[in-house]
Amino acid sequence: ELKVEQNPLFLSMQEGKNYTIYCNYSTTSDRLYWYRQDPGKSLESLFVLLSNGAVKQEGRLMASLDTKARLSTLHITAAVHDLSATYFCAVDMYRDSNYQLIWGAGTKLIIKP
């Protein structure tokens, strides 16, 4: 079964703290995406990870990919309130002769001042 699991699904944290969101997936893939979604809004691309060992950073967010462990992490450093949102990971999986994007359930992140 093609499955993408995120944890935690909900995270409430204080400003200034560090935390990591985990994304596990069930089958071989070397393309993983992180998106951010604000309430009532569309999805905003954060990172595209295309190979084993890929690491990308943008501001206080850093994403990494380990294709052998089928694991990606999204690390938040010194969190600020503006990072409050729901974060999704998604994986391109090859099925039925084509690639399909399979999504995790999302991690709702609340950062308190």
Next chain:
Amino acid sequence: NAGVTQTPKFQVLKTGQSMTLQCAQDMNHEYMSWYRQDPGMGLRLIHYSVGAGITDQGEVPNGYNVSRSTTEDFPLRLLSAAPSQTSVYFCASSYRPGAEKIDYGYTFGSGTRLTVV
């Protein structure tokens, strides 16, 4: 550059009615797809297309039809709306997965919030 344009933004339907959700992109992307997003869940793939004239089913295709007559447009049709189709629908496009430019990722439309009563 408009990106991915979805219309309408909101729609209320009665059970049994039909409608078409429109999606257009101006980035010359080969790959287009439709997802639905329900509370507490990630997006689920309804249908996708790898190019004009080619469509295929995703995870949850029942009750929906699609067509791809041009590279730019990928409409989603609800033939006979049911309350279970109440959801937020997103259209997305990208370069063909596996192609050289895929590192640009997927671009999403603004979404259509559909309620079926």
